[in-house]
Amino acid sequence: MANQEKRNVIPPDRVLRILMKIGIPIAVFSLLCLWLSYFLDAPILLPVFFITALMAFGIGLAYNVRVVLLMLRQRREAENAEK
Numbered sequence: 428m429a430n431q432e433k434r435n436v437i438p439p440d441r442v443l444r445i446l447m448k449i450g451i452p453i454a455v456f457s458l459l460c461l462w463l464s465y466f467l468d469a470p471i472l473l474p475v476f477f478i479t480a481l482m483a484f485g486i487g488l489a490y491n492v493r494v495v496l497l498m499l500r501q502r503r504e505a506e507n508a509e510k
Contacts, residue, residue, distance in 0.1 A: 438501060443493055450486035457483050 437443070457479035464472035 437494060438497060440493070440497055443490060443497075446486055446490040446493065450483055450490060453479055453486065454483040 457476055460472045460476040460479060463469060464476060
C-alpha cells in the first residue's frame with residue numbers, strides 16, 4: 428500500500444463548477460425534450476433537442492479540456508517543486 432502511486436485530485440476551480448452547474452441542467456433538458464418529442468409525438472421539440480444537445484456537448488468538451496489543463500498545470504507545479 429505504501430508504494431501506491433499518488434492519485435491525481437482535481438483542484439477546486441470556479442470555472443469547472445460553473446460549467447458543471449450550467450451543463451448538467453442543459454443536458455437534462457435536452458433529454459427531456461427528446462423523450463417528450465417521442466412520447467407526445469411532438470416533432471417541434473426535436474430542433475430544441477438538437478440545439479440543447481449541441482450546447483451540452485460543447486460545455487462538456489470545455490469542461491474536459493479545462494480538467495486536462497488543470498491536471499497538466501498541477502503536474503508541472505509538482506515537478507517544479509521537486510527540483
